[in-house]
Amino acid sequence: MFSWLVRYARWLHTGWPAGLVEKTPFAAEDGATNVAGLYIAGDLTGIPLLKFSSDTGARAVRTILADPAFGSRERPDGKDAPLDLVILGAGVAGMAAALEAQKHGLRFEIIEAVEPFSTIVNFPKRKPIYTYPTGMTPAGDLQFTSRSSVKEGLVEELQEIAALRGVRPRLARCENPSSTVVYCPFETHDDVAGRRIPNRRPIHEGDVLGPLLRGWNVATSSAIVPRAALARVGGFDERLPAAHDYDLWLCLARAGFRFAAVPDALVIRHDHGEARISADLEARSEGTIARLDDKWGGLVREQLGQRGYERWRALCRGYVHSMRFARIRSAMMRGDRAAAWGHCRALARGLPGSGRYLVRGVALTLLGWRGYRTVARLRAPREFISDA
Numbered sequence: 035m036f037s038w039l040v041r042y043a044r045w046l047h048t049g050w051p052a053g054l055v056e057k058t059p060f061a062a063e064d065g066a067t068n069v070a071g072l073y074i075a076g077d078l079t080g081i082p083l084l085k086f087s088s089d090t091g092a093r094a095v096r097t098i099l100a101d102p103a104f105g106s107r108e109r110p111d112g113k114d115a116p117l118d119l120v121i122l123g124a125g126v127a128g129m130a131a132a133l134e135a136q137k138h139g140l141r142f143e144i145i146e147a148v149e150p151f152s153t154i155v156n157f158p159k160r161k162p163i164y165t166y167p168t169g170m171t172p173a174g175d176l177q178f179t180s181r182s183s184v185k186e187g188l189v190e191e192l193q194e195i196a197a198l199r200g201v202r203p204r205l206a207r208c209e210n211p212s213s214t215v216v217y218c219p220f221e222t223h224d225d226v227a228g229r230r231i232p233n234r235r236p237i238h239e240g241d242v243l244g245p246l247l248r249g250w251n252v253a254t255s256s257a258i259v260p261r262a263a264l265a266r267v268g269g270f271d272e273r274l275p276a277a278h279d280y281d282l283w284l285c286l287a288r289a290g291f292r293f294a295a296v297p298d299a300l301v302i303r304h305d306h307g308e309a310r311i312s313a314d315l316e317a318r319s320e321g322t323i324a325r326l327d328d329k330w331g332g333l334v335r336e337q338l339g340q341r342g343y344e345r346w347r348a349l350c351r352g353y354v355h356s357m358r359f360a361r362i363r364s365a366m367m368r369g370d371r372a373a374a375w376g377h378c379r380a381l382a383r384g385l386p387g388s389g390r391y392l393v394r395g396v397a398l399t400l401l402g403w404r405g406y407r408t409v410a411r412l413r414a415p416r417e418f419i420s421d422a
């Protein structure tokens with residue numbers, strides 16, 4: 035009964051979004067933020083309602099107009115003169131701000147990624163619209179009449195007012211080029227041992243060169259990188275036999291690209307027990323370490339000193355040991371105990387660094403899967419550079 039409830043709760047996705055409170059930007063009541071000259075309005079203020087969106091959009095422009103510094107700005111003439119205001123997003127808030135800016139004769143541009151009012155255009159057909167609070171009249175010219183009680187009427191009303199006032203957004207996506215790599219943590223499903231391993235890697239954001247040099251890594255399957263950024267750093271290094279992902283993150287971080295994280299583990303990585311590097315483990319691993327050292331060893335030494343460099347080298351070696359352990363698992367899956375012992379001997383040659391992998395490898399080879407499952411409940415070896 036209880037397990038049925040747990041399965042039902044999982045099916046309902048009660049775990050998403052992970053029970054965490056979404057962060058909203060800091061904003062004062064008038065939309066001012068902690069970045070001078072940047073104002074926010076609409077849903078970003080934390081109240082996702084049409085009337086508040088319209089109200090905060092218009093009020094943000096009024097706040098700007100009331101700013102003495104804005105009033106005393108230089109106002110050169112000519113078509114190349116700078117804009118007074120750039121509005122990002124032609125939703126209700128952006129359009130309300132545009133109407134207010136137009137009314138006060140500001141030079142402005144409104145930039146929209148998809149189409150004007152795209153959120154509302156994508157509401158379900160015939161969706162009833164609730165314009166709460168009923169007694170509220172939003173500031174500015176973007177108002178909602180009884181026509182707006184259903185989605186189609188709302189869209190018509192909004193599009194009409196934009197057309198009447200001649201407010202046309204420029205279609206473009208605004209992007210912050212400095213936050214380029216967006217990633218999330220992942221959960222591992224060890225399908226051999228039949229257990230879930232929650233994410234243990236810490237989250238780092240912004241400039242992540244330091245953590246990367248200390249051995250932190252991001253799984254490729256849980257990251258998104260724009261093509262232009264990949265092109266700028268030359269993509270994956272084909273001369274590396276493995277660890278292409280780790281090297282790529284280092285290249286991006288060194289080039290000044292910043293990382294941003296979604297805190298929820300949205301990716302599940304399945305570990306079916308197969309070795310991840312197919313052939314010639316030693317050669318590929320040694321080649322990888324040598325090439326990584328060639329490219330990054332100097333920078334690691336410069337940033338972290340000789341001891342930090344040695345720790346980094348040890349972590350790289352840990353990668354070889356983890357691959358060797360993966361070999362033991364796949365050999366045991368095939369029932370090839372002799373091959374598993376061979377890999378254990380190779381691990382023993384790597385002592386003391388290979389100790390924890392050796393213990394697990396010997397337990398698996400000696401005791402079989404039952405023993406392995408017991409040992410596997412101990413903390414999994416720290417994973418370093420992944421080929422995922």
Ligand SMILES: Cc1cc2nc3c(=O)[nH]c(=O)nc-3n(C[C@H](O)[C@H](O)[C@H](O)COP(=O)(O)OP(=O)(O)OC[C@H]3O[C@@H](n4cnc5c(N)ncnc54)[C@H](O)[C@@H]3O)c2cc1C
Pocket residue numbers: 075076077078081082083084085087122123124125126127128145146147148149150151152153154157158162163164165166206207208209
């Ligand atoms: C399904 C649904 C039903 C709802 N029902 C109601 C209701 O009945 N009553 C009610 O009061 N509220 C309702 N809401 C909430 C209401 O739609 C929002 O409060 C309102 O649309 C927010 O306006 P906004 O301008 O802040 O954001 P949005 O309307 O979301 O506009 C943001 C605009 O910015 C654009 N944009 C985003 N990123 C970029 C970028 N990088 N570059 C350029 N442009 C970008 C988007 O394409 C979009 O057009 C509903 C919302 C949803 C999703």
